[in-house]
Amino acid sequence: MAFKVAIVGRPNVGKSTLFNRLVGRRIAIVDDTPGVTRDRRVHPGRLQDLRFDVVDTAGFEVAAADTLEGRMRAQTEAAISEADLIVFMMDGRAGLMPDDRAFADVVRRSGKPVVLAVNKTDINSAEAGVLEAWNLGLGEPVGLSAEHGRGMVELRDAIHAAMEEAGALEEEAVEAPAAVVDANAMVGDDIDPDEEDPGYDITKPVRIAVVGRPNAGKSTLINQIIGEDRLLTGPEAGITRDSISVDWSFKGRDIKLFDTAGMRRKAKVQQKLEKLSVADTLRAIRFAEVVIVVFDATMPFEKQDLQIADLIMREGRAPIIAFNKWDLIEDRQETLTELHEKTARLLPQVKGLQAIPISAETGRGIDKLFDAAFRTHETWNRRIPTGPLNRWLERATAQHPPPAVAGRRLKVKFITQIKTRPPGFVVSCSRPEAMPQSYVRYLTNGLRETFNITGVPIRMALRTSD
Ligand code: GDP
Ligand code: GDP
Numbered sequence: 001m002a003f004k005v006a007i008v009g010r011p012n013v014g015k016s017t018l019f020n021r022l023v024g025r026r027i028a029i030v031d032d033t034p035g036v037t038r039d040r041r042v043h044p045g046r047l048q049d050l051r052f053d054v055v056d057t058a059g060f061e062v063a064a065a066d067t068l069e070g071r072m073r074a075q076t077e078a079a080i081s082e083a084d085l086i087v088f089m090m091d092g093r094a095g096l097m098p099d100d101r102a103f104a105d106v107v108r109r110s111g112k113p114v115v116l117a118v119n120k121t122d123i124n125s126a127e128a129g130v131l132e133a134w135n136l137g138l139g140e141p142v143g144l145s146a147e148h149g150r151g152m153v154e155l156r157d158a159i160h161a162a163m164e165e166a167g168a169l170e171e172e173a174v175e176a177p178a179a180v181v182d183a184n185a186m187v188g189d190d191i192d193p194d195e196e197d198p199g200y201d202i203t204k205p206v207r208i209a210v211v212g213r214p215n216a217g218k219s220t221l222i223n224q225i226i227g228e229d230r231l232l233t234g235p236e237a238g239i240t241r242d243s244i245s246v247d248w249s250f251k252g253r254d255i256k257l258f259d260t261a262g263m264r265r266k267a268k269v270q271q272k273l274e275k276l277s278v279a280d281t282l283r284a285i286r287f288a289e290v291v292i293v294v295f296d297a298t299m300p301f302e303k304q305d306l307q308i309a310d311l312i313m314r315e316g317r318a319p320i321i322a323f324n325k326w327d328l329i330e331d332r333q334e335t336l337t338e339l340h341e342k343t344a345r346l347l348p349q350v351k352g353l354q355a356i357p358i359s360a361e362t363g364r365g366i367d368k369l370f371d372a373a374f375r376t377h378e379t380w381n382r383r384i385p386t387g388p389l390n391r392w393l394e395r396a397t398a399q400h401p402p403p404a405v406a407g408r409r410l411k412v413k414f415i416t417q418i419k420t421r422p423p424g425f426v427v428s429c430s431r432p433e434a435m436p437q438s439y440v441r442y443l444t445n446g447l448r449e450t451f452n453i454t455g456v457p458i459r460m461a462l463r464t465s466d
Contacts, residue, residue: 003168004042005159006055006083008076008107010099013091014119015057018146022047022054041082047156050163055079076103080110085162087155090133092118092126092143104136113165115158116141122148127282131311140314143286157419164426165463205247206377209258209284211312212294213304217324221294221360222257245287250370258287281308282315289380289421290318290373297323297335297357301342313349313457316422318380320372320455321355327362351445352454372455380456381420388451389415389425396446405434412443413465424459432462 005022007015022045045054057079080086088107090100107114116138118130122145133141142158144151163169210218226246245256285291291312295305300323312319321343329335336357343355354372358365393415402410414428427443429435444460447453 002042002044003052003085003163003166004055004083005045005052005085005087006057006079007087007089008057008080008103009089009091010097010103011072013089013094014146015089018087018089018117018119018144019054019056021146021149021152041079047152047159050156050159052085052159052163052168055083073106076106077110080107080112083112084166084168085159086110086112086114087117087159088114088136088138089117089119090129090136090141091120092129092133093120093123095129096132096135100136104138107138113162114138115155115162117151117155118143119146121145122150124279124283127279127286131278131282134314161418161461202253205254205256206374207245207256207258207287207289208292208373209288209290210292210294211281211284211308213296213302213308216294216296216305217360218294221292221322221324221358221366224360224363225366226257251374253374258284281311285312285315285317288317290320290377292320292322292369292373294322294324294360297325297339298328300339301346306346309347310349313347316457316459318373318376318422318456319350319353320369320376321353322360322365322369323355323357324360326357326365327359329357332357350455350457351448354455376455379453380422382423382451382453383420384417384423384451386416389417392446392450393427393443396443400442402429402439403436405431405436410435410439411465418461419459422457422459423453424461426461426463428463428465430465432464435462 007018009015023043024045042053042055045052057075086107088104090096116133116136118126118133118141120126121130121143127143130141130143142151142154144155160169210222212218226248245258247254247256249255293305293309293312295301309319309321323336323339326332339357340355343353344351347353354376356365356369356372358369360366393412397412402412404410408431411430412427413430416426418424418426425447440460440462444458447458447460
């Protein structure tokens with residue numbers, strides 16, 4: 001039985017475009033062959049190495065409803081009932097519409113696993129739509145462009161995780177060779193760092209972005225960094241710029257710095273943008289592996305600061321806080337202790353978050369900032385072998401066994417790291433749905449401590465083991 005994926009969403013979000021990308025042009029040819037009757041509702045599809053069937057919503061003949069809306073709804077429900085996984089699609093450019101919520105309700109009621117896809121991210125304004133998509137409560141959105149093939153690796157990973165969860169991969173593995181070169185696998189012009197080889201390669205440039213609220217000192221920091229000769233590898237290397245990044249090297253590591261075009265222009269013209277642009281911030285975060293959030297140390301932890309830091313962690317990037325304008329702080333030791341305490345309390349999502357005092361104006365602390373950035377980048381790429389992981393799990397569960405729910409003790413069996421950038425783990429256990437969050441936190445914290453995975457987000461998923 002092949003795994004069936006249905007693409008669902010309101011009209012015009014780009015379902016057919018994705019459908020065609022997954023299924024290819026074959027259908028039309030087959031369908032035109034006279035005398036061939038076939039199931040019009042599912043078509044073999046593929047995404048890179050993954051094989052599955054794609055349910056064609058339009059293939060359902062529904063007589064019941066006479067309005068277009070009723071027909072669409074009935075078709076959607078029919079497609080959902082047929083599917084093992086729903087790809088719920090939203091149009092990022094249009095943003096969240098009432099109809100999206102209506103369709104999302106239908107999907108949620110079905111109780112089927114869902115991948116939330118936000119399409120048309122080739123258009124700049126669509127990035128705000130990706131943020132809005134969180135409001136649907138369907139989990140972490142995957143930004144993509146069905147038309148340009150962007151985000152296909154992330155979509156593939158999300159579908160892969162669902163197939164794995166459903167146990168649909170073992171049977172597939174027999175027929176499908178691991179790496180298949182495929183026109184559908186083109187990733188287009190995507191610059192998402194998640195799409196690179198996950199292996200840690202010290203010769204590859206580290207992608208860094210500098211974000212923060214207006215007046216925190218971003219432009220001053222960037223000008224300080226790229227204006228300094230000591231940061232250059234040599235005269236011939238220099239600094240090269242393209243439209244999105246500035247290349248240079250520091251302590252022997254190549255760096256690609258996200259170039260917020262407006263940033264330097266703004267600094268030159270001395271004109272202040274008072275509003276934080278979410279789209280710009282998100283674009284910078286998407287580009288980067290490590291994201292430096294600049295806080296104004298004289299006014300730290302404002303609401304926007306926390307929102308930006310939270311966004312970086314939700315996007316799975318490695319965050320570093322720079323407490324800027326340190327030259328203005330009088331009682332430095334005391335202030336630093338206080339700010340570190342606040343960091344741990346107000347941003348508890350990531351334990352051991354690196355927070356470095358700097359002065360963008362004088363350049364002090366910038367060395368340490370980049371040391372922290374490189375260290376964190378390495379942790380973000382870290383892969384821990386399955387052996388030590390499971391030896392740790394055995395100890396952790398013996399020390400503090402999972403609770404009993406409804407009279408039966410939950411069992412935790414096996415852990416494996418399924419991804420890096422950031423590190424992601426799957427824990428096999430009995431009744432994942434019953435596992436309390438507090439126990440998942442216990443495991444996450446234990447992992448962090450034992451393997452020294454600090455300062456980066458961790459993804460942890462539970463999977464049923466029986
Ligand atoms: P459906 O009604 O959900 O099946 O949507 P379609 O696949 O027919 O797409 C609706 C419109 O959005 C068409 O004009 C597509 O060309 C356009 N579209 C689809 N995907 C993308 C995308 O990734 N980026 C952009 N810019 N347009 C897209
Ligand atoms: P942006 O809006 O985040 O790019 O902030 P700017 O770089 O334009 O800086 C905002 C203001 O803070 C400017 O007046 C800077 O001169 C000042 N500033 C930036 N960094 C420092 C610093 O390290 N120390 C001091 N005292 N002032 C700073």
